[in-house]
Amino acid sequence: MNQHFYTTAERIQQLRQLERGLANLVPFSIRMGLAQTPHYEDALRRTRILLETGFNQADLTSLAHAIPDVFHRGRDWEAQYLVKKPDGSWGFSEEYLNIQARLGPVMQAVDALRTLGYY
Numbered sequence: 001m002n003q004h005f006y007t008t009a010e011r012i013q014q015l016r017q018l019e020r021g022l023a024n025l026v027p028f029s030i031r032m033g034l035a036q037t038p039h040y041e042d043a044l045r046r047t048r049i050l051l052e053t054g055f056n057q058a059d060l061t062s063l064a065h066a067i068p069d070v071f072h073r074g075r076d077w078e079a080q081y082l083v084k085k086p087d088g089s090w091g092f093s094e095e096y097l098n099i100q101a102r103l104g105p106v107m108q109a110v111d112a113l114r115t116l117g118y119y
Contacts, residue, residue, distance in 0.1 A: 005117035011060065012051065018063075018109035019047045025102045032099065036068045040106075043067045057116065064113040067106065070099055 006014070022044040029037040046063050083093045092100075 001119055003117060003119055006112075006115075011055070011113075014109055014112045015047055015051050015055070015060075018106065018113065019044065019051065021102075021105035021109055022047060025106050028098075028102050032095075034070060034099075036070055039066060039068050060113040064110045067110050069107060070103055071096075 022040055026037070026040050026044055029040050034040075043063060043066055046066070050059055050063065082090045085091055
C-alpha cells in the first residue's frame, strides 16, 4: 500500500479550488441572507492571502476549520431538508439543491485541506 502526502503544488491547486468555490458561494450566500456569509467572506480573503504569501499545514487546517457548513449533517440529517413534491414523492427542496450546488465544491476543498494525504 502506498502513502501519498500532498505536495505544495497540490496544496496550491486545492487552495485555488477553494478560492473559486468561495468566489461562487459568497454572492449567492449574500443574496440568500445566510448567517454564514461573514465566515465565507473572511475565508475567501484568507485564501487569497495564503495564495499570495505562502502557507504551512497549520494555516490550511486553521482555514479549513473556519469554514462552516450551512447544514447540520448529523445522523439522519437529510430528513429535515426533504419536501413532498407535487407527484407525491419526497426529495430535496430547490433551495437546498441551489445551496448545495455552490457549497459542495467548497466543502470538498475544505476536506482536502484538512488531510495530509491519502493511501
